[in-house]
Amino acid sequence: MATIKDVARKAGVSTATVSAVMNDTAFVSPELRARVVTAIRELRYEPSLAARNLRRNRSQLIALAVADLSNPFYARIVWSAEAAVAAWGYSLVLFNSDEKPDTERRILSRIRTLGCDGMVLVPVGAANQYQPHEFDGIATVLLGRSIEGNSADTVTIDNREAGRQAADYLLDLGHRRIGSITGPMQLSTSKGRLDGMIDAMAARGLAPQPGHIRSGEFREEAAYSVARDMMGSPDRPTAIYVANGVMAIGVMRAVADLGLRCPQDISIASTDTVAGAGGLKPRLTRTEHPIADMTNEALRLLVDRIEERVSEPVRSIVFQPALIVGESCMPLRENAG
Amino acid sequence: MATIKDVARKAGVSTATVSAVMNDTAFVSPELRARVVTAIRELRYEPSLAARNLRRNRSQLIALAVADLSNPFYARIVWSAEAAVAAWGYSLVLFNSDEKPDTERRILSRIRTLGCDGMVLVPVGAANQYQPHEFDGIATVLLGRSIEGNSADTVTIDNREAGRQAADYLLDLGHRRIGSITGPMQLSTSKGRLDGMIDAMAARGLAPQPGHIRSGEFREEAAYSVARDMMGSPDRPTAIYVANGVMAIGVMRAVADLGLRCPQDISIASTDTVAGAGGLKPRLTRTEHPIADMTNEALRLLVDRIEERVSEPVRSIVFQPALIVGESCMPLRENAG
DNA sequence: CCCTGATAGCTAATCGTTTCGCTGAAGTCT
DNA sequence: AGACTTCAGCGAAACGATTAGCTATCAGGG
Structure with missing residues (x-):
């Protein structure tokens, strides 16, 4: 050499x-x-980058720590992020916290030792689990989820609006008994989506039955068992709002396994579609996020910080969801059968 | 700091x-x-890793360069690789060559400058596009595809066997006019799968019609247009073997758009399923690869090399595919309609 | 009591760059 | 012609770790 x-x-x-x-x-x-x-x-x-970086105190590395690499939603983010990072002249170091705060902690320390110039983080812990020193000295952008009280730039979607849109759609179809299967409540995404749904119902003087609101891990299996449980009971909802795409697959599987038909017997709407689900039948009615745009924006903010073209102290960008109508919902009156 | x-x-x-x-x-x-x-x-x-690595001439970094990050197959590899790399105490630097040899060349150079201790590469070029010096000095494992004449360890699947299995299945169902939509012919995967299919037909004294063999990029869109073209003609095949999961989605879409039904009007089998396609209807009949095992094995070989517990000069591990029967194929005689 | 051997811990060289400050030749001005 | 600028290119000091080789201390044997 x-x-x-x-x-x-x-x-x-x-x-x-x-x-x-x-x-x-x-x-x-x-x-x-x-x-x-x-x-x-x-x-x-x-x-040798090692030598150059030692001298310059830069690493040309940007870390991306996502919450769950097995989720196509994050796989999509990884794809966009790799392209954006390369375009800015950096290389991408990838981490998967697997929704585990402990793993995330180790990752943060690793990112620090590696001397990454910046990181894009999809945080998995509750706000109080983070020490301020875990972030200082390294440019950070939070993606998708935010941490209350944290001073990093954030790029998120309007979760509340997503829940509202989906619920409004179901309400417009005449549904009144609407349930929701959502993610862990300490996450801003889960909470926001559920709050939005409750907002929409409240606006029409309705409220979901307690037993129709369930939360669990953001995983297909978790959603499957919760859905089986909820759908098995006689007073099951006529429509259900699922907080994420992977969970929606689990719910559809549960519905099919119970001998119910979607949308005839139950309407399903969700937020955040899963890539490749284009072939899913029936096509899911869902609110979608502009994943690529969000990721690009996150990296733009990050590189801005790294290269110290910083403008305002903290920037928060919120993307609006869009409702994509599929075939997984029907008006209530036709549900008689 | x-x-x-x-x-x-x-x-x-x-x-x-x-x-x-x-x-x-x-x-x-x-x-x-x-x-x-x-x-x-x-x-x-x-x-500081930069300082330590300068001194030790190690980087604790393992690079993974995949051929197409938008393909769920590679997303799955990324997932497994991140876990394996972390388990071995390294960090993962991710690259996407996007099936472009030029991009891949830049990536190889970047990997070198970064001083990565090793790399797992899904090569995208023809064998003669590689210079030997692009590999020396850095431990390499080729994953999924091989490069003729290259001296790196490889982990692949038996593509020929995969094509054979899929074709045999279709032949057993009575199909005789079988077509194939496959990837770029300079790739060992595409060629192997097609050869296997031809083997299987030849074993029964058959051969595919020339117009029924088409190759194109390993992408949904490419497959879609090729399939539309092939299926539109009156002497279209009664069954088709698609060389990869993403392409299979394109083919199914083309079939639906032409007003044909799968499997009633045409049987479809493929190799390498796409994650999350569990919800795809009808479920695809396909040969599957043990992706996680392959990836783990690749990293084991790589770490072996890096840490110089080398045994034989070059090791090649070949995984066998398994046929998973879905609902996308039917016996020929019922195709009358 | 001195010599030896063992060894805990220190000093300083080293890894491969970048970059500050310097040198000295050439050019410019009076 | 002498003094002053300019600036291409060089030498050497960083950057923050590891590590070879050395020093000093101490125990034990003769």
């Missing part, structure tokens, strides 16, 4: 000159430049 | 001692050790 010294020796110049050529950081006469370039090519010199 | 010197000063010892404590690399008396540990805790010292 050739070093800058080898190049300098071969080209008959100092290492400073080689560095100047590499980084275009000072004028170098055409002759010298040519000699250096030749030497670089012949020796196949590639600068 | 505290450095080792700060810790040494605070604990009243030399940096060498701090280093010894950190790495447990020499005996340190209990008293000193205690002082050092306290100082480390109080200063919240975390060693």
Whole structure:
């Protein structure tokens, strides 16, 4: 592995000159430049990032820590993030906290040791689980979920509005007994979506039955068992709002396994679709997030911070959901059968 | 950000001692050790990987370069790889070559500059596009696809067997006019799967019609248009073998858009299912790969190399596919309608 | 009591860059 | 012609760790 010294020796110049050529950081006469370039090519010199970073105190690394890599929603974020990170000239270090606060803690420490220039974090813990020092010294953008009281930039969606839109749609179809299967209540996403749904019902003088509101892990299996339980009872809801795409798959599976039909027997709406579910039948009625836009925006904010073109102290960007009507919901009156 | 010197000063010892404590690399008396540990805790010292790596010439980084991050198949690999990499004490740097050899070339160079200790590569180019020097000095495992003549360890599936299994299944159902939509022919995966299918047909004295064999990019859109074209013609095949899961979705969409029904009008089988397609209706008949096992195995081989517990010169592990019967195929005689 | 051997812990060199400050040749002005 | 600028290019000091090699201390044997 050739070093800058080898190049300098071969080209008959100092290492400073080689560095100047590499980084275009000072004028170098055409002759010298040519000699250096030749030497670089012949020796196949590639600068050592370790050395450069030690000196510059930069790493060219951006960390992305997502909550659950098995969830296509996050897989989609990873995809967008990789592209954005590369476009900004960084490399992506990927972590999966698997919805476990302890794992997340280890990840944060690892990100620090790696000297990542910045990180995009989908936080998994409750607000009070974070120590302020876990964030200082490293540019941070929170994605999708926020941490109350934290001073990092955030990019989120309007969860409350998402819940409201989905519930309004179901209400417009005439449903009155609407249930919800949502994620862990300490997460801003779960809580916001549920609150939005309750808002929408309250606006029409309604409230969900207590037994029709259930929360659990953001996973297919969790949703499956909760749904089986809720749907098995005689006073089951006529429509259900599921807080995320993976859970919606679980719910549909539960419905099918109980011998119920969707949408004839039960209407299902959700928030956050799962990639590749284009083939899911019936197609889910859901509110969608502009995942790629959100991710790009998160990285723009992050790079802004890293490169210190900082404007305001804390920036929060909220994306609005859009309702996509599929085939998983029907008007109530036709539910008689 | 505290450095080792700060810790040494605070604990009243030399940096060498701090280093010894950190790495447990020499005996340190209990008293000193205690002082050092306290100082480390109080200063919240975390060693700089950049400095350590410069010195040790290691980076604790493993690169994963996949061919197409938008493909759930690779998303699944990413998921498994992140877990395996973390379990071995490394961090994962993720790249997406997007099936573009040029991008892949840039990635290889980047991996080199980053000083990654090793890489897992899903190669996208033809064998002759690789220069030997792009691989030397960095431990490499090729995953899923191989490069002829390359001396890296490989973990692949038996593509030929996968094609054979799928085709045999269709043949057993009585199909004779079987077509195939496959990926780029310079890739070992595409070629192997097609060869397997041809093998199976040849074993029964059959051969596919030339117009029934089409290749294109490993993407949904590509498959969609090729399928529309092939299915539109009057002598269309009665069954079709699609070389990958994402393409299968495109084919199913094309079939539906042409007003054809699957499996009544056409049987579809594929290799490599897409995660989350559990909800796809009808469920795809396909050969599946043990993705997690393959990925784990790839990382085991890689870490072996990195940590120089090398056994044989080159190791190749081939996984066998398994046929999973869904609902997307029917016996030929019932195709009359 | 001195010499030896063992060893805890220190000093300083080193990894491969970047970058500050310097040198000295060439150019400009009076 | 002398003094002053300019600036291409160089030398060497960082950056923060690891580690080879050394020093000093101490115990034990002769």
